Amino acid sequence: MSFGFATRCVQSRDHDDPHGATAPPLHQTATFRQPTATDFGDFDYTRSGNPTRSLVERHVAALEGGAHGAAFTSGMAAIAAVTRLVKAGDEVLAGDDLYGGTTRLLARLACSHGVRVRHVDATDPQRVADAITERTRLVLVETPTNPLLSVTDLRALADVTRRRGVTLAVDNSLMSPTLQRPLELGADVVVHSATKFLGGHADLSAGVVVTNDPALHERIAFTQNAEGAGLAPFDCWLLLRSLPTLALRVERQCATAARLAQFLAAHALTQRVLYPGLPAHPGHAIHAAQASGFGAVLSFTTGDAALSRRIVEGTRLFKIAVSFGSVGSVISLPARMSHASVPDALRSRLAPPEDLVRISAGLEDAEDLVADLETAIAGVRCARISAASRGD
Numbered sequence: 307m308s309f310g311f312a313t314r315c316v317q318s319r320d321h322d323d324p325h326g327a328t329a330p331p332l333h334q335t336a337t338f339r340q341p342t343a344t345d346f347g348d349f350d351y352t353r354s355g356n357p358t359r360s361l362v363e364r365h366v367a368a369l370e371g372g373a374h375g376a377a378f379t380s381g382m383a384a385i386a387a388v389t390r391l392v393k394a395g396d397e398v399l400a401g402d403d404l405y406g407g408t409t410r411l412l413a414r415l416a417c418s419h420g421v422r423v424r425h426v427d428a429t430d431p432q433r434v435a436d437a438i439t440e441r442t443r444l445v446l447v448e449t450p451t452n453p454l455l456s457v458t459d460l461r462a463l464a465d466v467t468r469r470r471g472v473t474l475a476v477d478n479s480l481m482s483p484t485l486q487r488p489l490e491l492g493a494d495v496v497v498h499s500a501t502k503f504l505g506g507h508a509d510l511s512a513g514v515v516v517t518n519d520p521a522l523h524e525r526i527a528f529t530q531n532a533e534g535a536g537l538a539p540f541d542c543w544l545l546l547r548s549l550p551t552l553a554l555r556v557e558r559q560c561a562t563a564a565r566l567a568q569f570l571a572a573h574a575l576t577q578r579v580l581y582p583g584l585p586a587h588p589g590h591a592i593h594a595a596q597a598s599g600f601g602a603v604l605s606f607t608t609g610d611a612a613l614s615r616r617i618v619e620g621t622r623l624f625k626i627a628v629s630f631g632s633v634g635s636v637i638s639l640p641a642r643m644s645h646a647s648v649p650d651a652l653r654s655r656l657a658p659p660e661d662l663v664r665i666s667a668g669l670e671d672a673e674d675l676v677a678d679l680e681t682a683i684a685g686v687r688c689a690r691i692s693a694a695s696r697g698d
């Protein structure tokens with residue numbers, strides 16, 4: 307019998323604790339006693355493996371519809387492990403709107419590891435197909451992208467990469483497996499910043515790599531052990547504590563984001579509202595065909611960077627912070643915050659616009675959040691009117 311997603315969020319962290327503990331046990335230990343000097347048990351050393359980590363890896367993998375998971379100390383450590391799949395002389399094709407830290411990591415891979423990295427507009431799978439060469443080993447994309455919320459047709463992209471024998475990795479942090487499961491759409495690898503929706507409480511930094519391919523998993527697990535960036539037991543336990551509420555949180559956060567998008571789209575002071583749930587969004591239909599919801603993150607522009615900044619600084623319930631997916635709503639200026647790490651040489655092409663504001667809807671009452679935004683925007687408008695009457 308197959309269960310629904312919310313049931314699996316709660317149930318798939320089942321474990322075989324000998325005492326029948328209902329909550330998952332925390333194995334806060336660095337070492338495990340061996341039966342004899344030459345026999346190893348299932349675990350010997352926490353860098354190599356720990357039962358609490360195995361449990362969270364199985365749980366996230368199951369939610370993504372994957373067979374294998376590997377948990378890391380951050381989303382970046384997870385993505386770095388995936389980049390170890392390529393070697394000097396190989397090529398990575400990456401989407402052109404990615405998390406700023408990913409763009410920075412790829413730039414370093416290109417500078418000091420001899421890997422060729424090219425950014426392409428991955429919203430058009432044909433462009434990716436045209437860009438693939440015999441050196442291309444890895445295609446790495448986000449959909450929707452962060453922070454521009456552009457959408458890529460994952461089935462079409464997976465068709466391209468499969469035909470050309472290239473590994474397709476999808477960063478699914480923005481959606482979480484509640485809404486989108488790229489492995490089921492043909493991707494080879496899914497990566498997560500579990501710091502976002504999976505953790506969901508802004509109290510944990512973590513990353514996960516999930517795949518169905520045992521050979522790929524073995525290479526990722528090798529990196530996890532060899533480089534020592536596996537997620538620590540207590541953080542695994544915190545992540546296990548978050549996962550049962552994942553579906554509930556994401557569903558409510560999506561409903562609130564849709565309400566905020568509708569409010570902002572109707573407001574005279576916004577220019578563009580980027581949210582795949584709006585029917586006018588260019589990726590609306592494709593996204594709806596590959597995901598079961600539109601997410602809790604949206605962006606908007608005002609045409610004026612100073613004005614955007616004042617809106618960001620004028621909210622009370624939305625905290626000014628990087629990251630998204632937490633129970634608390636946040637607001638940010640990506641060009642100055644999460645994407646400040648895009649290297650200077652790439653900024654003109656790969657950095658988000660200066661007037662872009664990004665919002666992540668939390669679990670507060672939607673109408674309180676609307677009122678908070680309304681007040682912040684009205685404050686900006688009043689400041690403008692009084693500036694105009696003073697003549698400055």
Ligand SMILES: *Cc1c(COP(=O)(O)O)cnc(C)c1O
Nearest residue numbers: 380381382405452479499501512
């Ligand atoms: C935050 C984020 C990352 C990096 O994850 P960390 O946990 O901060 O290391 C990678 N990809 C996306 C899409 C993100 O939003």
